Amino acid sequence: VSPDRARRRRETGGDEEAPRQNGSGSGRRRGDQPQTDGDGGDSAIGSNDLQDDDNDPGLRREIRSKYRDLINSVQQNREDMLSPSNNKLTEVLEQANKLFKDVRQAREAALDAQLLVVATDLGKEKASQLFSEGAAFDPTAFAEHLLSFMGLNRLEDGDDEQNGVDGYLPQDAWHRLARRADWCFRTAPSFHYMMGSFHAEPPPPKQRIERQRKAPSKEAKRIMPTQLRKMEESHQEATEKEVERILGYLRGYYGDEPTSPISYYEFVIDPNSFSRTVENIFHTSFLIRDGLARIYLDKAKLPCIEPVEEGEVEAGGPSSRKQCIISISPKMWRVSKFQLLTLQQHKTLL
Amino acid sequence: MAQRRRQSAPQNQSQAAAQEEDDDLTFTQPSTSQVQRGLEKVTNAQVDQKTAEVVQYVLVKDQKKIPIRRADLVKHVVKEYRNIYPEIIKRAVRTFDQVFGLSLVEIDTKNHIYILVNKLDKEEGASQFNNPTNPKIGLLFVILSVIFMKGGVVRENLIWNTLKKLRVDPGEKHEEFGDVKKVVTDEFVRQRYLEYARIPHTEPAEYEFRWGQRADMEVSKAKILEFMGQLHEQEPQSWSQQYREAHSSSAQTGTSSSQR
Amino acid sequence: MSRQMGDSHRRFLQTMMANGIVDEQGAKTLYQRCCEIHNTQYAPDKLDEFIDILNSRLQPLFMQIRKGMSEENGQQYYALVNMAETDVTRMSSDYADNELELFQKTMDLIVSSENGKACSTDILNSADTLTTKKLKKSETEHLLQRLVHDKWLTEKRGEYTLSTRCIIEMEPYIRTMYQDQVKVCHICHNFAFQCQICENPACSIKIHNPCVARYFKGRSEPRCPACDDFWPHEIPEVRRPHSHSRK
Numbered sequence: 001v002s003p004d005r006a007r008r009r010r011e012t013g014g015d016e017e018a019p020r021q022n023g024s025g026s027g028r029r030r031g032d033q034p035q036t037d038g039d040g041g042d043s044a045i046g047s048n049d050l051q052d053d054d055n056d057p058g059l060r061r062e063i064r065s066k067y068r069d070l071i072n073s074v075q076q077n078r079e080d081m082l083s084p085s086n087n088k089l090t091e092v093l094e095q096a097n098k099l100f101k102d103v104r105q106a107r108e109a110a111l112d113a114q115l116l117v118v119a120t121d122l123g124k125e126k127a128s129q130l131f132s133e134g135a136a137f138d139p140t141a142f143a144e145h146l147l148s149f150m151g152l153n154r155l156e157d158g159d160d161e162q163n164g165v166d167g168y169l170p171q172d173a174w175h176r177l178a179r180r181a182d183w184c185f186r187t188a189p190s191f192h193y194m195m196g197s198f199h200a201e202p203p204p205p206k207q208r209i210e211r212q213r214k215a216p217s218k219e220a221k222r223i224m225p226t227q228l229r230k231m232e233e234s235h236q237e238a239t240e241k242e243v244e245r246i247l248g249y250l251r252g253y254y255g256d257e258p259t260s261p262i263s264y265y266e267f268v269i270d271p272n273s274f275s276r277t278v279e280n281i282f283h284t285s286f287l288i289r290d291g292l293a294r295i296y297l298d299k300a301k302l303p304c305i306e307p308v309e310e311g312e313v314e315a316g317g318p319s320s321r322k323q324c325i326i327s328i329s330p331k332m333w334r335v336s337k338f339q340l341l342t343l344q345q346h347k348t349l350l
Numbered sequence: 351m352a353q354r355r356r357q358s359a360p361q362n363q364s365q366a367a368a369q370e371e372d373d374d375l376t377f378t379q380p381s382t383s384q385v386q387r388g389l390e391k392v393t394n395a396q397v398d399q400k401t402a403e404v405v406q407y408v409l410v411k412d413q414k415k416i417p418i419r420r421a422d423l424v425k426h427v428v429k430e431y432r433n434i435y436p437e438i439i440k441r442a443v444r445t446f447d448q449v450f451g452l453s454l455v456e457i458d459t460k461n462h463i464y465i466l467v468n469k470l471d472k473e474e475g476a477s478q479f480n481n482p483t484n485p486k487i488g489l490l491f492v493i494l495s496v497i498f499m500k501g502g503v504v505r506e507n508l509i510w511n512t513l514k515k516l517r518v519d520p521g522e523k524h525e526e527f528g529d530v531k532k533v534v535t536d537e538f539v540r541q542r543y544l545e546y547a548r549i550p551h552t553e554p555a556e557y558e559f560r561w562g563q564r565a566d567m568e569v570s571k572a573k574i575l576e577f578m579g580q581l582h583e584q585e586p587q588s589w590s591q592q593y594r595e596a597h598s599s600s601a602q603t604g605t606s607s608s609q610r
Numbered sequence: 611m612s613r614q615m616g617d618s619h620r621r622f623l624q625t626m627m628a629n630g631i632v633d634e635q636g637a638k639t640l641y642q643r644c645c646e647i648h649n650t651q652y653a654p655d656k657l658d659e660f661i662d663i664l665n666s667r668l669q670p671l672f673m674q675i676r677k678g679m680s681e682e683n684g685q686q687y688y689a690l691v692n693m694a695e696t697d698v699t700r701m702s703s704d705y706a707d708n709e710l711e712l713f714q715k716t717m718d719l720i721v722s723s724e725n726g727k728a729c730s731t732d733i734l735n736s737a738d739t740l741t742t743k744k745l746k747k748s749e750t751e752h753l754l755q756r757l758v759h760d761k762w763l764t765e766k767r768g769e770y771t772l773s774t775r776c777i778i779e780m781e782p783y784i785r786t787m788y789q790d791q792v793k794v795c796h797i798c799h800n801f802a803f804q805c806q807i808c809e810n811p812a813c814s815i816k817i818h819n820p821c822v823a824r825y826f827k828g829r830s831e832p833r834c835p836a837c838d839d840f841w842p843h844e845i846p847e848v849r850r851p852h853s854h855s856r857k
């Protein structure tokens with residue numbers, strides 16, 4: 001602050017800035033305030049005989065606003081000012097000097113100081129450019145070159161420049177640049193897939209009762225989902241009951257006539273129902289498997305079935321027993337049924 | 351795991367990060383002897399299985415180029431095998447190297463963060479197999495180039511103003527990039543391509559950009575300079591300071607294995 | 611003859627990662643290129659052995675390069691697929707949960723259809739039935755575009771089919787989820803979606819369009835290979851690999 005300024009302040013007098021009332025922005029108060037001999041009063045407003053300019057709040061505001069504009073323009077257009085191709089920084093400083101002539105109050109001086117800090121910083125950087133080796137790098141020029149590379153179609157008409165938009169970029173502009181730029185990168189390719197990216201519940205197995213299915217072992221029961229397990233258990237119970245029943249019949253028939261061989265086919269075939277026939281074959285197979293019944297061939301090489309005595313059950317275990325597969329189709333069943341009926345009729349005739 | 355009072359309010363990003371750091375703090379890298387003892391208790395097949403899971407995890411995280419935290423690896427994948435963590439990582443690094451030609455590198459040794467980088471050079475020239483590149487790479491390239499050519503750190507305004515000249519305005523939604531400011535200051539930063547840090551004592555707050563740790567590993571300064579030269583029709587050597595930096599030993603981004 | 615993995619294998623694998631699927635000719639070209647770049651010995655007819663070495667290293671990671679036929683052109687393709695289903699693989703971030711749900715519904719539509727196609731209208735309608743977050747019409751359309759771009763679906767004239775990449779990778783999934791609905795092609799024994807069906811209701815075997823072309827080539831009177839009934843459908847021409855350059 002120049003001595004001039006300091007003197008002016010003292011002469012203004014007054015300590016604090018009197019609180020403004022009702023937006024009395026313009027004008028000064030005359031003769032209202034007592035005159036005091038003060039020092040340092042910052043933005044004193046008091047009646048005095050000094051230049052109106054010093055105290056005109058409107059003017060003060062204007063000066064502060066101009067300073068702020070200058071500071072902003074330096075900050076916003078930093079790299080523009082850094083460009084060695086112009087003297088914008090110098091112009092700003094010249095404007096600052098002009099403004100400074102009108103600075104009267106510390107508030108304005110503070111802004112002036114702030115502007116100097118910003119400008120000096122810039123000046124420092126600009127100076128370093130002069131002394132740095134090698135070519136300068138101008139981001140503005142860089143942007144221009146990039147636009148050309150991306151395929152900017154510059155329009156011929158000068159009129160369009162008024163909009164600030166000269167030319168238009170093709171749609172794949174950034175793709176073009178990305179493809180070229182990609183060579184500077186060592187990105188790892190990424191792995192994409194669909195399988196395993198989501199969980200889906202498999203559909204529940206159909207409730208078909210598979211005839212050839214073995215009863216599940218204990219381990220299989222443990223890992224089976226609850227729903228399935230319940231179905232298995234009830235199915236198993238039903239099977240066991242049926243097997244017991246058939247064993248009862250077999251023992252019964254055998255007990256009645258121990259010397260008369262029981263034809264296997266006679267035993268399992270139900271002349272009235274194909275499906276029941278199939279079930280009988282199924283259940284009978286359990287008896288064979290568990291060694292509770294035995295199939296053997298009679299003199300005519302036809303299969304016969306007889307129960308195994310308790311105690312007679314082979315110690316060898318299931319692996320020592322031979323197994324075979326019996327199949328029957330509706331056709332066969334019809335033929336057999338006919339034969340059976342014929343046989344029965346024949347028997348009754350005898 | 352020590353009992354910790356959970357915050358009832360939804361966690362914001364910094365709180366979540368702090369939480370994960372805490373998780374990491376509970377994991378201390380086991381010593382070599384600890385690893386040895388741990389290895390005696392498991393079969394080779396088990397270790398290989400865990401290694402495969404780590405490889406899968408890293409590949410998944412790399413889909414979006416999100417760096418992998420050691421804390422997450424331990425928590426989600428390694429789990430009860432944490433006492434032999436160094437061995438598992440060693441095998442994962444070897445798998446990526448031998449099977450994929452990729453490097454699993456720790457870019458942040460303090461916070462233990464990994465990324466995947468390529469060991470093989472990209473084939474130059476158009477090829478039927480060059481899948482269309484992500485346009486964001488173009489955007490990233492512009493920013494990284496300016497930072498590099500300007501000595502390694504720039505104020506954010508320089509970046510925004512340069513982008514504006516390319517018809518990319520951070521204040522407006524861009525046709526290709528959407529919310530540009532978010533892509534640049536959030537996505538690229540999270541991927542560790544950029545660093546976006548506040549300049550102290552600035553009011554209003556101003557930020558500056560630097561290269562991120564991923565850029566340091568993935569991007570070749572020499573190749574940037576080469577492209578610069580083509581664009582400006584100048585010799586790359588004319589930017590002598592940058593040229594020196596690009597070809598210094600610290601700038602080498604790993605061995606090059608491509609041949610012409 | 612066990613060869614070691616080299617950079618040529620790694621470059622091949624990286625290209626497969628970036629592309630997902632490649633046609634047979636493309637794979638051969640790529641194999642040659644990879645060997646040239648890395649100065650590796652190259653034998654033109656050893657592509658499958660080359661891939662076997664890769665697969666032996668990918669197997670423990672539950673990844674494979676699998677071969678499959680395109681239902682469109684009958685050519686062979688190679689796809690890099692994932693085979694694991696774990697908590698980790700479910701972290702894949704390409705698609706959101708509701709997007710994946712829509713993809714599953716699209717698959718349902720395609721599998722249950724007669725011609726292996728689902729029209730966009732039906733897919734848009736199923737977007738309303740999502741149990742996860744709903745998808746708007748515009749979001750569904752955008753999603754379908756992405757699925758086509760990522761080569762999970764193929765689109766022609768508003769109808770969507772399972773892409774070759776999808777059929778190759780999702781084969782185990784299709785087998786489990788649609789076991790009662792899918793049938794295999796009588797000729798090549800792979801799943802048949804876009805195919806011709808024998809008109810005999812007791813027969814109903816399916817044959818892929820390209821398989822029909824090959825099987826019935828040159829035959830004056832096409833007959834069903836299973837039931838000998840007259841094959842009533844138009845027999846397409848056999849397509850040569852180089853006639854169309856598009857994948």
